[in-house]
Amino acid sequence: MIKVLARSIREYKKASILTPLLVTVEVILECAIPFVIANLVNQMQAGCSMDVIVKYGLALIIMAIVSLIFGGLAGSTCATASAGFARNLRKDMFYKIQDYSFQNIDKFSVSSLVTRLTTDITNVQMAYMMIIRIAIRCPLMLIFSFAMGFIMGGRLAMIFLVTIPLLAIGLVLVIRAVTPLFRRVFRKYDALNDSVQENVQAMRVVKSYVREDYEKKKFGVAAEDVRKDFTRAERIMAINNPMMQFCVYAGMVFVLSYGSYTVITSRGLALNVGQMSSMLTYSFQILMSLMMLSMVFVMITMSVESAERIVEVLSEESSLRSPENALTEVKDGSVDFDNVSFKYSEKADRMALADINLHIKSGEVIGILGGTGSSKSSLVQLIPRLYDVTEGSVRVGGVDVRKYDLEALRNQVAVVLQKNVLFSGTIKDNLRWGNPNATDAEMEEACRLAQADEFIQQFPDKYDTWIEQGGTNVSGGQKQRLCIARALLKKPKILILDDSTSAVDTRTDALIRKGFREFIPETTKIIIAQRVASVQDADRIIVMEGGCIKAIGNHEELMATNEVYRDIYRSQNRAGGEKDAQ
Structure with missing residues (x-):
């Protein structure tokens, strides 16, 4: 997982x-x-001169400024790295x-x-930002604070070794x-977004x-x-938070009480005032490091599922995928279905298409009729290789579609769906999806052909x-005509x-x-039509039913030989035809 993410x-x-x-x-x-500071306190306790105090003071100011500068630079580089990582990750996914x-x-x-492109990437971005900065800072702070604590307080610092485990x-x-x-929550997020998308599209x-x-009730249940x-x-x-605070504050209380006792009585570890003050500071640093480390664990735990x-x-x-040495030129518009069967999933119980044998000459006009669920759309989606056949083969220009470069094949097969989509932009912008280099004259001609001009x-x-x-x-009719022109x-x-x-x-x-x-x-x-x-x-007109071709012929032939076609024609001319004429 880390290796895949690191590529971004x-x-x-x-x-x-x-x-x-x-x-x-x-x-x-x-x-x-x-x-x-501890050394300064000890020097002051011993009655040092003002020159010594000034020297220590200047050293502390310089150290604080340099630390601040490095901290600010770390924050800047961290923001750059995490935001850039998220951008690359989002782009790679898209x-x-x-x-x-x-x-x-x-x-x-x-x-x-x-959800994965938005919420999940945001979670990973936050985790990455913490990993390269806070997750480095906190362990280092713990290690150095422990080390300095042992140097300054000796065995008194052993209390922190009890709290960490x-x-x-x-x-x-x-x-x-x-x-x-969290794993279950993100799956439910998907369902929630699905509900929102469905509702907005079908408003x-x-x-x-x-x-x-x-x-509202359905959304409320999902949100709840x-x-x-x-x-x-x-x-x-x-x-996690009260547990961590209890352990660390218990350690600080022990350091404060026992350390004060040794300073006052000069017994036990015999700490001086400078050592005692530094021990309290290191205790606070350890506390802050553990608090931040717990936040890192929380964020990483949440982001692991997102990652x-x-x-x-x-x-x-x-x-x-396009094959190696793929063909990039489509000879003509002939289409051949040879013993084609197809199902959308390997787990599907039945074929959406079964035993399709169909041969279309280049330049022919082919009509396809059939009831809902007869797999008309499934048939034509195999031509530009939006899906691959399960059995048999589909040939375009005399060549199996699986031998073509996908882009080259799809550039020669234009599909206009019933629910085609227009994108935000001008009419020209939408038309140029068909040809980015189309001239104004070419666009107007296409629109005249599509009855959109x-x-x-x-x-x-x-x-x-x-266009919104x-x-x-x-x-709806204008949209369809623009899509045909495109x-x-x-x-x-x-x-x-x-x-x-x-x-x-x-x-x-x-x-x-x-x-x-x-x-x-x-x-x-x-042309697929109702x-x-x-x-x-x-x-020629193809009549489909149940994923199979039931009849092929022109209008006159089907009227003479196919009862299904005759029924459709008569019902539409009796009912639908009258409606169209109104």
Whole structure:
């Protein structure tokens, strides 16, 4: 785990190494100051001259200033190192997620990935900051304070050797008790974030069904669950502080009482006033070091689970990777499914697709019809290799998709989904996702083909109109048309429309298909639709049911031979067709 995380330190290694070195000098000076003060007290008790006092005073001032400077520099380098480490860690995780396949994302869930990128990284950042500074300072302070305590107080310092094992045993017991609780809490954090994400995305549905109270109650239950586990963990962790203070203050009381007795009576260890004052100072330093060390243990205990969750993301390998010597050129838009079967998970009981044999010529227009759950989308997601087949093979341009470079393949296969996403930015910014170098003329042509130019021209800022995140300031039909235009700018060899005209009227749908036929005749077009009208003029129509192909043919052939297709056509022309005509 440490090895994986350490890779993200990179350019901040210098600051990470420099911080402990600066802290070491700071601690040495802090521990030397009581020793100098003790000697000054003894000199004053012996009746030294003013010159001696001034000399000691100047030495103490210089030591204090130098210690302060080194402490300030350590704080600066520590902040630089921890913030930089967190930035690199967040970037590494985000870049890793970008390489994930859908299967990898399904394994973690979106809400869990968000929690790991935010809360977990913040915990690790705080722990790292403590490790390179406080976790170095506290042990050094303890060691040097003990050493100086033995030098100044002799056997009196043995009391501290009794307290340390007791505190260590207490800390180990506390950590063992709270670690499972923190592990459970972070899993519940994922569930909590999942609830928030689901609620925000479906806010319109929640409000339309007046389910706000239900959602509040559901969120309240999840939040209360997190609170209970956190409270329990914090209660256990809280035991550490009074236990530590009891041991250390008991030691200080012993030093103060027994040390005072020896100073006054000159019996036992026979300490002088200077030694006694330094022993009290070292006792205080030990107390502060133990208090800070306990805080470090608390933070590290909390962050260990976060670190493990981060490492899971960084260590996960994408289930889809480009092969060595991958092909980078797609010959044409032909698509072949040879004995293809597919399931989303190895643990799944049944195949989402079974025994698919389909051969599509380059430039063909293919329509796909089928009820909900017939695996229409699953079929087309295998073409750009968003998933890999379980059995058989998918070929594009006559070559198995697993032999292509992923980026090269996906650049030639444009997919427009029913729920495509627009990003915050101008219309031009969103269109250039299809082609970063697209000219204004190319964007306008793509929008005319997608029947989007007409409504864009009505906006005051036209193509510079700002789109809110998720495209919330445009209608569903406008969003779909912009997404189609974005896909067209890729100039792909294969264009897949996955129910992506469901929010537009039949006239606009027909104009979009007409534009495809006239302006991109060589592009293979695969249209998944619920409306027969959207695929009626396709070269071939595929009827799917239960993950299998039930029939293939053009409109006239299917009307003559396939009862399922006839039923869909008649029901839509009797009901849906009348509605569209209104």
